[in-house]
Amino acid sequence: GIQVEQSPPDLILQEGANSTLRCNFSDSVNNLQWFHQNPWGQLINLFYIPSGTKQNGRLSATTVATERYSLLYISSSQTTDSGVYFCAVEGNDYKLSFGAGTTVTVRA
Amino acid sequence: DGGITQSPKYLFRKEGQNVTLSCEQNLNHDAMYWYRQDPGQGLRLIYYSQIVNDFQKGDIAEGYSVSREKKESFPLTVTSAQKNPTAFYLCASTPAGTGHQPQHFGDGTRLSIL
Numbered sequence: 001g002i003q004v005e006q007s008p009p010d011l012i013l014q015e016g017a018n019s020t021l022r023c024n025f026s027d028s029v030n031n032l033q034w035f036h037q038n039p040w041g042q043l044i045n046l047f048y049i050p051s052g053t054k055q056n057g058r059l060s061a062t063t064v065a066t067e068r069y070s071l072l073y074i075s076s077s078q079t080t081d082s083g084v085y086f087c088a089v090e091g092n093d094y095k096l097s098f099g100a101g102t103t104v105t106v107r108a
Numbered sequence: 109d110g111g112i113t114q115s116p117k118y119l120f121r122k123e124g125q126n127v128t129l130s131c132e133q134n135l136n137h138d139a140m141y142w143y144r145q146d147p148g149q150g151l152r153l154i155y156y157s158q159i160v161n162d163f164q165k166g167d168i169a170e171g172y173s174v175s176r177e178k179k180e181s182f183p184l185t186v187t188s189a190q191k192n193p194t195a196f197y198l199c200a201s202t203p204a205g206t207g208h209q210p211q212h213f214g215d216g217t218r219l220s221i222l
Binding site: 031035040043045086088094095097 | 145148158
């Protein structure tokens with residue numbers, strides 16, 4: 001399957017700070033999703049972004065498919081942004097491969 | 109409301125016992141998936157099904173079995189052959205069995221060994 005690497009593995013932010021999470025992948029993809037996993041384990045869809053740029057409130061994402069990476073931007077972070085952020089990609093086999101995640105802690 | 113329902117939320121298994129995790133969706137999605145998550149790690153694919161009465165092994169299928177008799181249901185059985193079943197199990201679905209669509213997830217089942 002496609003290899004997915006996320007960086008950094010851990011991120012500690014002061015409330016109000018901005019941050020960038022990165023996702024590198026090893027092959028061309030047909031689907032790329034960013035998820036937020038909350039402390040109760042719920043996996044929330046943030047973006048479906050195989051290419052291009054999307055924004056949703058304080059979050060935005062950019063995928064550069066030709067260079068095999070995606071970025072997730074968090075602006076004006078809040079304590080509710082804490083959790084684990086996963087990047088997942090799908091190749092031609094319809095199987096989603098996940099990265100190991102970035103654990104974000106936002107301190108008040 | 110449409111969504112994916114997993115039950116139970118918590119499940120305990122005795123040694124040598126098979127247990128079945130339920131996943132039901134009312135989204136009219138064709139494809140369904142089962143993932144396993146261990147602490148501090150990402151999700152790994154166990155089994156997936158793109159249409160009724162058909163399913164394929166994922167990356168870690170050993171010790172697990174599934175069935176897909178109805179479009180809305182995709183139960184996962186953790187058999188006694190799975191020697192390390194303690195994990196968080198997530199079910200997902202996507203609209204099309206072919207073509208690339210975003211996956212939507214249930215709230216998960218936590219399985220522990222007694």
